[in-house]
Amino acid sequence: GVLVVNNQVLTMDELEAQLREMAKRPNPQVEIRGDANARHANIMSVMNLCQRTGIHNYALTQRTVRQVD
Numbered sequence: 001g002v003l004v005v006n007n008q009v010l011t012m013d014e015l016e017a018q019l020r021e022m023a024k025r026p027n028p029q030v031e032i033r034g035d036a037n038a039r040h041a042n043i044m045s046v047m048n049l050c051q052r053t054g055i056h057n058y059a060l061t062q063r064t065v066r067q068v069d
Contacts, residue, residue: 001042016049023054030058038062 003010005018022028032046043060050058 001039003046012045012049015046016053019049019053019055028055028057030055031061032058033061036062 003012003015005015010018019030022030030050032043032050034043047058047060050056
């Protein structure tokens, strides 16, 4: 449930402000990356926020953690 952008923890309001600024640039792109424990609802909230702020080019990825034996 924690949003991290460029190693900074953000609230949804702060993320929205950043996305609105990004949307002013030509062809903005966003990568939404969740870890294995990310909740679907949180990912959907970020996707919806991208849509609302005018960013339609986004990708979903998953952070993988390599286990060392």
